Amino acid sequence: MYRLTTRTRAGTVTAIIVPLFLVAALALPAVASRGVIQDLFFILTMLTLAQIWNLLAGYGGLVSVGQQAFVGIGAYAMFAGVILLGWNPVLAIPLGALAALVLAVPTAFFAFRLQGAYFAIGTWVIAEVTRLLVAQWKALGGGTGTSLPREATSSILGTDAVRALFGVREAAARDIMAYWLALVLVVAVTGGIYWLLRSRLGLALAAVRDNVDAAQSVGVDTARLRWAVFLIAAAATGLTGALIFLQTARISPSAAFAVTDWTANVIFIVVIGGIGTIEGPILGVLVFFALRSALADYGSWYLMTLGLIAVVVMLFAPKGLWGLIASRKGLHLFPVRRRLTGPKIEGGI
Amino acid sequence: MIWLDTLVQGILLGGLYALFAAGLSLVFGIMRLVNLAHGDLIILAAYLVLMGVTLLGLSPWIAALIAMPVMFGLGWLLQAAVLNRVLGKDILPPLLVTFGLSVALQNGLLEAFSADSRRIPVGALEGASLDLGLVTVGIMPLMTFASAIVTIIALNALFYHTALGRAFRATSDDAVTAGLMGIEPKRIFAIATGIAMVVVTLAALYLGMRANFDPSIGPARLIYAFEAVIIGGLGSLWGTLAGGIIIGVAQTFGAALNPEWQILAGHIAFLAVMLLRPRGLFPRAVD
Amino acid sequence: MLETRGLTADYGQFRALFGVDITVAAGECVAIIGANGAGKSTLMRSITGVIGNAPGMVLHRDEPIGALSSAEIMKRGIAMVPEGRRLFPSLTVEENLLVGGQARKVQGPWSLDAVHDLFPILGERRKSPGTALSGGQQQMVAIGRALMSNPELLLCDEISLGLAPVVIRDIYAALPRIRQGGAAIVLVEQDIGKALAVADRVYCMMEGRVTLAARAAEVTREDIHSAYFGVAA
Numbered sequence: 001m002y003r004l005t006t007r008t009r010a011g012t013v014t015a016i017i018v019p020l021f022l023v024a025a026l027a028l029p030a031v032a033s034r035g036v037i038q039d040l041f042f043i044l045t046m047l048t049l050a051q052i053w054n055l056l057a058g059y060g061g062l063v064s065v066g067q068q069a070f071v072g073i074g075a076y077a078m079f080a081g082v083i084l085l086g087w088n089p090v091l092a093i094p095l096g097a098l099a100a101l102v103l104a105v106p107t108a109f110f111a112f113r114l115q116g117a118y119f120a121i122g123t124w125v126i127a128e129v130t131r132l133l134v135a136q137w138k139a140l141g142g143g144t145g146t147s148l149p150r151e152a153t154s155s156i157l158g159t160d161a162v163r164a165l166f167g168v169r170e171a172a173a174r175d176i177m178a179y180w181l182a183l184v185l186v187v188a189v190t191g192g193i194y195w196l197l198r199s200r201l202g203l204a205l206a207a208v209r210d211n212v213d214a215a216q217s218v219g220v221d222t223a224r225l226r227w228a229v230f231l232i233a234a235a236a237t238g239l240t241g242a243l244i245f246l247q248t249a250r251i252s253p254s255a256a257f258a259v260t261d262w263t264a265n266v267i268f269i270v271v272i273g274g275i276g277t278i279e280g281p282i283l284g285v286l287v288f289f290a291l292r293s294a295l296a297d298y299g300s301w302y303l304m305t306l307g308l309i310a311v312v313v314m315l316f317a318p319k320g321l322w323g324l325i326a327s328r329k330g331l332h333l334f335p336v337r338r339r340l341t342g343p344k345i346e347g348g349i
Numbered sequence: 350m351i352w353l354d355t356l357v358q359g360i361l362l363g364g365l366y367a368l369f370a371a372g373l374s375l376v377f378g379i380m381r382l383v384n385l386a387h388g389d390l391i392i393l394a395a396y397l398v399l400m401g402v403t404l405l406g407l408s409p410w411i412a413a414l415i416a417m418p419v420m421f422g423l424g425w426l427l428q429a430a431v432l433n434r435v436l437g438k439d440i441l442p443p444l445l446v447t448f449g450l451s452v453a454l455q456n457g458l459l460e461a462f463s464a465d466s467r468r469i470p471v472g473a474l475e476g477a478s479l480d481l482g483l484v485t486v487g488i489m490p491l492m493t494f495a496s497a498i499v500t501i502i503a504l505n506a507l508f509y510h511t512a513l514g515r516a517f518r519a520t521s522d523d524a525v526t527a528g529l530m531g532i533e534p535k536r537i538f539a540i541a542t543g544i545a546m547v548v549v550t551l552a553a554l555y556l557g558m559r560a561n562f563d564p565s566i567g568p569a570r571l572i573y574a575f576e577a578v579i580i581g582g583l584g585s586l587w588g589t590l591a592g593g594i595i596i597g598v599a600q601t602f603g604a605a606l607n608p609e610w611q612i613l614a615g616h617i618a619f620l621a622v623m624l625l626r627p628r629g630l631f632p633r634a635v636d
Numbered sequence: 637m638l639e640t641r642g643l644t645a646d647y648g649q650f651r652a653l654f655g656v657d658i659t660v661a662a663g664e665c666v667a668i669i670g671a672n673g674a675g676k677s678t679l680m681r682s683i684t685g686v687i688g689n690a691p692g693m694v695l696h697r698d699e700p701i702g703a704l705s706s707a708e709i710m711k712r713g714i715a716m717v718p719e720g721r722r723l724f725p726s727l728t729v730e731e732n733l734l735v736g737g738q739a740r741k742v743q744g745p746w747s748l749d750a751v752h753d754l755f756p757i758l759g760e761r762r763k764s765p766g767t768a769l770s771g772g773q774q775q776m777v778a779i780g781r782a783l784m785s786n787p788e789l790l791l792c793d794e795i796s797l798g799l800a801p802v803v804i805r806d807i808y809a810a811l812p813r814i815r816q817g818g819a820a821i822v823l824v825e826q827d828i829g830k831a832l833a834v835a836d837r838v839y840c841m842m843e844g845r846v847t848l849a850a851r852a853a854e855v856t857r858e859d860i861h862s863a864y865f866g867v868a869a
Contacts, residue, residue, distance in 0.1 A: 063444050065385070110620060113627045114579070116440045117383035120448075121575040125616055128572060132613040143609075259568065264452050271445055300456035307453030314446045315434055512738045519724045519735050526722040528706030529684055529715075531739025531785065 011335040025183055029166055029176045037172075037179045041247055043289050044182035048189050048240045049262065050269040050281035052233045055193050057267075058276035059205050060229035066123025067237055067263045069107065069130045070100040072256035074238030075245035076134055082152045084139060089148060090157040090181070093242040100238020101231060103130065108230045112223075124259070131257035145252025153249050178247040185243060189236050194278055194334055201228065260303065268310045274320025278334035283322050351605070354484045359601035361486065363594030364494030365559070368552035369574035370581075370589045371500055372545030378584050379521045379541045380436060382443050386451040388571030390546065393454060394420050394553035395562050396462055399469050409469050413554040417547045424546030428539040436538070451568065458564035469557035493555040497593070500548060501586045507544075517541060569612075576619040582629030591630055595622065637662045637820060638683070638714070638789055639695045645675075645682045652678040654844045660789060665811070665821045667835035667852065669828050671864060674841040676824045677719050680793045684716045685709045711740045715787035719794045719824075721778040723766035730762040732777050737784030744786025745817040751780035754810055772803030779810065789820045796827050808834060828860060842866055 029037055049067070056062045074096030081092030103126075111122040135143040154170060162173040196202055207215035208222050216222055241262070245251050255261075265288065273284020288306075295302035317324055326332065373387050384390075394416060401412025431450075435442035477488040508514040516537055520527040524534040556562060556570070576596055581588025596615045603614020622630070638660040645653040653675050660666050670676050681687045682702075683694055689702035696712055710716070715736070723732050733751055752759035755776040761769060766777055775795055782790055796804040804827075811834050815821060825831035832838060832852050840848035840863035848855070848863030 057441065061441070063441055065448060110623055113623060116381070117377075117444055118575070118579065120385065120444055121383065121572065124568075125572055125576065125619065128569075129613065129616045129620070132616070136609070260452070264448070267445065267448060268452075271449070275441070275445075300459040302456075304453045304456035304460065307449040307451070307456065310449035311431070311446050311453065314442050314449065315431065318435075318442055512734070515727060515731050515735045515738065518726045518731075522724040522726050523722060525686055525706070526718060526724070527735075528686070529710055529718060530736050530781070531707045531710040532735075533705060533707045 008332045008335045010333050014333045022183070022187065026180065029162075029179065034168075034172045034175055037175050038247075039289070041175065041179045041182050043285055044179070044186045045240055045244050046266065046269060046288065047281055047285040048182070048186045049237065049266045050273070050285055051186070051190050051193055051278070052236050052240070053263075053266045054270045054275060054278075054281050055196070056229060056233045058270065058280075059197065059202075059209065060226065060233075061209055062226060062230060062233075063117075063120045064111075064123040064230075064233075065120045065259070065263050065267070066107070066111075066125070066127035067233075067266065068257045068259050068261070069103060069123070069127035070234045070237035071241030071244065071262040072127070072134065072253070073103045073130055074100045074241030075251055075256045076137070076140060077238070078242035078246060079140055079146065079148065079251050082148055083146070088155060088157055089152055089246050090177070093181070093239060093246060096238040096240075096242025097235040098238070100241070101235045103238075104231050104234030107234070108227055112226065112230075127257060127259070131253050134257070135253040141252070143253060145250065145255070147251075148246075148249040156246075174249075175247065178243065181243055181246075185240060189240075190278065192236075196232075197278075201225070205229070264303075265306070268306050270320075271310045272313050272320055274322030274326075276319070277322050277326070279326070279332075280320050280322040283325075284320065287321065355601045355605045356598060357484050357486055358490065359598030360594050361490035361494045361597070362601060363577075363590065363597030364490070364497035365552070365555055366573045366577045366593030366596050367497040367590040368493070368500060368548065368555060368593075369570050370577035370593060371497075371504060371586060372548040372552070373571075373574045374578045374581075374584070374586060374589050375504065375548070376542055376545045377578070379517050380538050382432065382436060382538075383440075383447070383575075384432075384542075385444060385447040385571065386454055386567075387549070387574060388569065389451050389454040389458070389567035390420075390424075391549050391553045391556060391570050392458060392562060392564060392567040394546070394550040395469070395557040396458060396467075398550070398554050398557055399467055402469055409471055409554060409558060412469075413550055416553075417550045420546035420550045421543040424549075425539045425543040428542035429535065432542070433535045433538055451571075455564055455567055462564060464563055464565065466561035466563045467557070468561050469554070471558045475558070489555070489559055493559065496551060496555065497590060500551060501590060504544075504548070504586055513540070573615065576615070580619060580622045580629055582632035585629075585631045588629060588631035592622075595619075637697060639698075640679075640683065641693055641695065643679070643682055643689065643693045645678050645687050645689065647678075652844050653682065656841070656844070656846055658839055658846065658849070660820050660822055662788065663815070663818060663820050664837065665815060665823065665835045667823045667825055667831035667838045668841060669825055669831055669838060669860070669864065670841035672826070673843075675844040676841055677793055678844075679841070680716065680719075680791050680822075680824055683709075684714065684791065707739065710785065713740070713742075713785070713788040715782035715785050715790050717775075717778045717782045717790065717792045717795055719797070721771075721774045723774055723777055723781075725765065725767045727766055728762065729758055729764050729766050729769065729777055732766040733758065733780050733784050736781030737786075740785040740787075742786050746783040746786050748784070751783055754783075754813060755780055770803075772799050772807065775799060775803075775807055776810075779807070779814075783814065783817075783819075786817075787819055789822065790814065791822045791824075793824045794826065795823070796825065796830060804830065828864070840864055 053067060056064055077095040077099030078092045081087040081095040082089050107126045110126060111119050114122040140146050153174060156174055156177060158177050159170060159173040162176050204220045204225055207220050208225060269284035269288045270281050272287055274280025291306060295305060313320055369391060376382055376384055397416040397419060398409060398412045401407045401415055402409055431446060432443060435446050474488055478485050479488060508517060516532045520532060520534045520537045527534055573596055577589050577592035580592030580595055595618055599618035600611050600615040604611035640656055640658050642655040643653055644655060656679060668676050682689050685704055685706040691700040691703040694702040701709055727735060733748060757773055758776055758780055795807060808830060823831050823835060835852045838850055838852045838855055839846050840860060848859055850859060
């Protein structure tokens, strides 16, 4: 009669609307301008990074400020695949995940030795070290960076088909390919995290988040859990980094390992939207993009404002904008909490 | 002889890093708070001192003396109005708030002072050096190192021989029971952050007199400070000095081999210590 | 001097006190007895501001203090010997004593010397870390620490808990001298015999309520038994 469920009415609505939305998004390049596609590519990749960071910090309690290490190494691995191995750029993207995974092992080894808050700066140190080492990699341009060779960008898988389909120029076709890949990636990452949170791993994460000692006493292996979350997040971040720099087709250590772009902005998206929810980063990235567009002409005022907004949100609405909405309306589009359903229990204990 | 010279330069540079780290160590020791804006606050203090010198025509020392109470007030206010509200069992809110502050401060400074490199003018002292026979050392690095030692002695005296220091340690041990002793933990935290900002001002003075600075270099100072604290072992200021010296020596030797390796060598020394002594060189018995 | 009026306290959803009324007069010794979980310690935590209350629920000299912080309440002269002693591990014995007196500086009978006179072992071990002492000695430090502020009211939460009988005897032997100094004492105890022997009045608590309030000299075994366990003897 009683059963545990994560189903909510809004969640069911989500299950219907999301596929429709995706079909529309896939078809969008037929009508949208190249500028819109580029903006959407930016939004989708930032959303992917935000969902991953949210998994790390919001669900896993691992506050990393060194995610730029994985964006950067992922991007550089893709460039290495293209320039040094002569791979097609699209096929070289998975190299980004692989390289990030390889980097994540020593990173976790060092950073997990640091207690609590010091973990955050520890990850930052590793990112700096990685950036400085990559800047020594002369074959990929050293400190000044390099571009994808012309013949590689023009031969990106699928661009010919896109050109034929939409009748656009090669550069625009490349943006459309990148946009589609970003769409696939954001759905895979968001869906993957959603699935993860509803699995046994998600239950263990929730237990650890509530009380580490209690979780350990009921047999949750917290050390393994932290490793698993960190490695998964690193691989996904590396993949995203590779895709981001496939679209820009130019790389340098300072751009690929930028703490502002790949970690600060991502943290602000999650904090403003609502940490520890799947809906939060989605809302956050929209607010972020709106602010960015509105304040684009004001230079560093923009980042200053963003930083201050994040501070104010943490002080007065620590669950972010989505937290405000969810608490007022009880709305859960991506329900992950397990609730007991069945006839109302009469009487008290 | 060149190697001896490099070694001495590195040790003296360690004094600067110990000054960066002392404030961070103090705040962490008392309230388990890691302030990610620490490096940017150093840069803010450097601009404050610079303004005293360029706008008011003061000597850097006087300008720093004036900047110290200003920074104390700022630290006090930051703690009382912002950080005290997010301190708690969950480490996420204070980390995110200080990270937001770091980005806001960095970009605020950029807007106010532009990205140009600046330096605090010191006149004749700048190039002055002392011939010690085997090596020649700059007066400025020597003063930095001496200041680091004096600062550590002063902070230790404050910690272990005053009523305020007792209150610091009691609050760090057990804030609830400290409250029962008539100590307001939040007030203690605000004073501690204020004191940390005074040390930050001293660090900023030497940073600005010895080398060029601009709004973007704060996070790197935070990282050096953090490395010095971790190498030394949490809670020991003399350990922090040792940590600063290790980073400083690694950096000068790295730079002697190849200028591009200076920063990298410091980080690698840190990682090596982490590998061999995960709790640092001088860990406290209890955390 | 101290009074609680309909004091309630909650831990989240769980209510621990249901309208507790007690009074303590100046110089008086009051025992609060009750089984584990009766709400005695919660009462102490409420009075000392560790748990926040509505302002009017706790009155000190007829002024509401329920909303004050622990530190403000302590500075009014209400000192606490917390359950489990709670010495500061990074402070020496002497520093533990000094930290108790540094926030409230009033004239009175208690000083470092007076505490050393009361518990001579604390003078001998003054440079030891507080937590290096035996349980009984730590309890002496905790009492001395509270006395250092020359309080007008001393709240003692389970000062005999976990100690050997001979040690408990030593500690209780100090109570008359503390009363001579003028402080009122509230003793929270599970050891009914010990508490009744020194107290003027006694409150018994059960499940977050006061079930008995009487003069210690007049109370009978049967009264206590029914108030303590909720059943007649």
